[in-house]
Amino acid sequence: MTEPTAGVPTCYRHPDRESYIRCQRCGQPICPDCMNEAAVGFQCPSCVAEGAKATRAGRTTYGGIRSSQPGSTSIMLIAINVAVWVAVMVTGGARSRLVDLLALTPVGQCTSVANPGAYYPGIGTQTVCDAIGDGRWYPGVADGAYWQLITSAFMHVQPWHIGFNMLALWFLGPQLEHVLGRARFLALYLVSALAGSVAVLWLSNEYQSTLGASGAVFGLMGALLVIGTKARADVSAIWGWLAINVLLTFVVSNVSWQGHLGGLIGGALVAAALAYAPRGPRRATVQWAAIAVLVVVLGAAAAVRVAMLG
Missing domain, CATH: 1.20.1540.10 (Rhomboid-like)
Known part of the structure; x- marks a missing residue:
């Protein structure tokens, strides 16, 4: 293992590696193994983890979880x-x-078996409906x-x-x-x-x-x-x-x-x-x-x- 050259920045996670790339969020030097591509430049693993922790699930205006397919x-x-x-x-x-x-x-009906669509008005119980012979009770x-x-x-x-x-x-x-x-x-x-x-x-x-x-x-x-x-x-x-x-x-x-x-x-x-x-x-x-x-x-x-x- 070689010692880093004095005055040359090194990766904050790997001090034996020289690095001239810095994290876009915190500014710490990072080596290729620690680089995470961002919208602009690169971020270090610590900033990526912090951002993921701080990011909440997408919410609607009134607090619901935002649907990826609203229909x-x-x-x-x-x-x-x-x-x-x-x-x-x-x-x-x-x-x-x-x-x-x-x-x-609202209330049950006694319908006619022989004449579908017709019903017997005034009959309010299944017992009476069944006694008719032609009745079928629907509650x-x-x-x-x-x-x-x-x-x-x-x-x-x-x-x-x-x-x-x-x-x-x-x-x-x-x-x-x-x-x-x-x-x-x-x-x-x-x-x-x-x-x-x-x-x-x-x-x-x-x-x-x-x-x-x-x-x-x-x-x-x-x-x-x-x-x-x-x-x-x-x-x-x-x-x-x-x-x-x-x-x-x-x-x-x-x-x-x-x-x-x-x-x-x-x-x-x-x-x-x-x-x-x-x-x-x-x-x-x-x-x-x-x-x-x-x-x-x-x-x-x-x-x-x-x-x-x-």
Whole structure:
């Protein structure tokens, strides 16, 4: 081993090696084995390690983990909706048993086996329905079919219905996932769907079945309005789109304004919890706690309505 020449800089990690290259961050001499290529020049191993330690995972504006593919969650939701729709189509379309099981019906219905699509009004129990001979009982939320509060948001029959909802989800979803992150966006979608279902449970005819992702889609519109307003962005286009959809809600027949209203309010509340939570290490805790409280309130509202219907 040779001694370094006096006055010649040597690598800070290998004192026996002469070096005329210095780290761009700390200025220490580094030999070829210690050089790490940077955007400009080279960095030493110590500075590289320090930088890696200090670098946090990419976060969105509202604290979520930034998605590398912001449209992936929307694609997943669209795929689930399409899969359910295909299952409905191959099992009878509007007369599919899946519609009766998964669509939202406040109270159970006794349908006619001989005349599909017809039902016996005023029959509120499976026992009486079975005694008819021609009856087939399908439970409602008041009979314990609580899953309908969520499954109805993934249920469609008419091609135009699923087409419009999925197109809206495709346009709105990636924007929100980009600013919220995957987990928060998914929570927004599902809570909006639940809020729409609870509104239907309270405000719709108790014997009427409701289905479709419109409540969740309206929730996305409400969320965009809240987040856009918080960011002081131009939300005139969102207001215009919302106005058109509200108009269609009352012009087109058999459209659930109750689900749309509930979803819109639910989505706006979730977005407000995410956007206005104070910055800091506890922001995520505040956000998820607020969403949990909203879910509990919606669940309590559903339970009260079920008790009234029972």
